[in-house]
Amino acid sequence: DTAVSQTPKYLVTQMGNDKSIKCEQNLGHDTMYWYKQDSKKFLKIMFSYNNKELIINETVPNRFSPKSPDKAHLNLHINSLELGDSAVYFCASSQGTGGNQIHGYTFGSGTRLTVV
Amino acid sequence: AQTVTQSQPEMSVQEAETVTLSCTYDTSESNYYLFWYKQPPSRQMILVIRQEAYKQQNATENRFSVNFQKAAKSFSLKISDSQLGDTAMYFCAFTNNNNDMRFGAGTRLTVKP
Numbered sequence: 001d002t003a004v005s006q007t008p009k010y011l012v013t014q015m016g017n018d019k020s021i022k023c024e025q026n027l028g029h030d031t032m033y034w035y036k037q038d039s040k041k042f043l044k045i046m047f048s049y050n051n052k053e054l055i056i057n058e059t060v061p062n063r064f065s066p067k068s069p070d071k072a073h074l075n076l077h078i079n080s081l082e083l084g085d086s087a088v089y090f091c092a093s094s095q096g097t098g099g100n101q102i103h104g105y106t107f108g109s110g111t112r113l114t115v116v
Numbered sequence: 117a118q119t120v121t122q123s124q125p126e127m128s129v130q131e132a133e134t135v136t137l138s139c140t141y142d143t144s145e146s147n148y149y150l151f152w153y154k155q156p157p158s159r160q161m162i163l164v165i166r167q168e169a170y171k172q173q174n175a176t177e178n179r180f181s182v183n184f185q186k187a188a189k190s191f192s193l194k195i196s197d198s199q200l201g202d203t204a205m206y207f208c209a210f211t212n213n214n215n216d217m218r219f220g221a222g223t224r225l226t227v228k229p
Binding site for chain 2: 033040041042043044045048056088090092094101102103104105106107109110112
């Protein structure tokens with residue numbers, strides 16, 4: 001069973017479209033994240049949710065909206081896609097706060113988004 | 117804000133030899149956690165090794181070990197007996213209690229036969 005699963009793995013779409021990426025974890029973790037990896041491989045956090053509540057919201061355009069229906073799911077919806085949104089988007093989860101951080105994050109396999 | 121710096125964009129090593137990847141970080145916290153992640157061409161992020169800041173003993177996982185120097189804020193990764201499957205991007209990462217893992221820019225390691 002995949003611990004953190006993202007769908008789709010690849011997404012090619014035209015500028016101006018709206019798309020969603022789904023993420024689910026079956027680890028019982030309390031916290032989930034979205035990271036963006038650009039063409040230079042740099043990983044930058046976008047959002048973090050703890051028990052369905054938004055706790056980190058980095059400087060990300062309003063076109064990006066996360067949704068967490070329950071603590072096992074964190075979806076990312078992107079409106080009015082732009083060329084610069086092309087990247088790999090990673091979902092991740094972690095046990096929670098404090099000393100549980102030693103376990104690190106478990107990542108999904110990533111979604112390669114290409115905007116044409 | 118915490119920052120993580122990896123000063124080696126690319127490195128290469130001969131198969132069976134040893135290589136060390138560098139990482140430094142900046143924080144005012146006393147308790148935190150450090151990690152090395154591997155990202156092979158498959159794109160999957162794989163946890164290689166982790167270290168708690170309050171533990172002085174360096175972590176070891178089979179062929180992978182770290183040299184953690186807390187005062188110098190340095191956290192290097194040593195890979196012994198390098199294998200072709202070690203070819204990947206390696207990311208150093210930092211987190212504390214604030215649910216926010218920060219990554220370095222990565223080092224692309226190539227193991228040559």
